[in-house]
Amino acid sequence: MSTGTTRKHTALPKAQILIEALPWLTRHHGKIVVIKFGGNAMVNDELKAAFAQDVVFLRHAGLRPVIVHGGGPQISAALDRHGIPTEFKAGLRVTTEDAMDVVRMVLAGQVQRELVGLLNQHGPFAVGLTGEDAHTITATRHRPEIDGRPVDIGRVGEITAIDTGAIEALLADGRIPVVSSIARSQDDGHVYNVNADTAAAALAAALGAETLVVLTDVEGLYEDWPNSDEVISRLTASQLEKLLPELSSGMAPKMEGCLFAVRNGVTTARVLDGRVQHSILLEIFTDEGIGTMVVPDEYAQGVSE
Secondary structure: OOHHHHHHHHHHHHHHHHHHHHHHHHHHOOOEEEEEEOHHHHOOHHHHHHHHHHHHHHHHOOOEEEEEEOOHHHHHHHHHHOOOOOOEEOOEEOEOHHHHHHHHHHHHHHHHHHHHHHHHHHOOOEEEEEOOHHHOEEEEEOOOEEOOEEOOOEOEEEEEEEOOHHHHHHHHOOOEEEEEOEEEEOOOOOEEEOOHHHHHHHHHHHHOOOEEEEEEOOOOOEOOOOOOOOEOOEEEHHHHHHHHHHOOOOOHHHHHHHHHHHHOOOOEEEEEEOOOOOHHHHHHHOOOOOOEEEEOHHHOOOOOO
């Protein structure tokens, strides 16, 4: 076989992949996609690098990505180093005054900085901010109920307002905003630790995003876990609402975030396996799709991915 023939055979599949992506590129061009960065993708170096490539690809392909991140494993490690005990109530980290200082330092000074650095290896794109900046995320103290009684879990916030001005200005300038899930207080002058899944959903809705993507450490929402590892590929908001009471404490805020997003103007919300390299590109730009996609009820008869 001649070199020219060999080259044609190796190049053709690449061309077919690009052509397959064309309808998706056309549909998503100029649209905002909010991506919640978390799970294994956040701690594995190869996955982190692949994630940064995906996000920069989206930006070059004409989409407008916004990244929201938490940092559970990094926060736990830093609290251990500072000798601050970690306690959970109602599935949420109890955040004392001392713990909040560490949370703020880790999210804004470590996790965000690393992610901004990875993205900016590809060009002057990423700009980091926290929910405190320009009133992006405002919250009040969250008091979950245990056995019907409200409990104090410290500086954990419940989002009360979103101001998208700073993010929209960055997007208009061609930048990729990277938002740490810390909020300013509505009422007591403190800052609050807010759940990153919830923050991503709230921002997606406020920005009028086309898509919310939540990276996690499972393949998607399982049909009948632990009896089956069959993933639900697509469900409507109402179908998801019925399933919520049965979900694990880790999956519940992710799926609640997806539900909130599609009930508030976001076209699709997707939960993806962040352990798969380039999972974002596989989901958004291929016929196969991976993970679980949530759509509004009005799309019950089918939505084009």
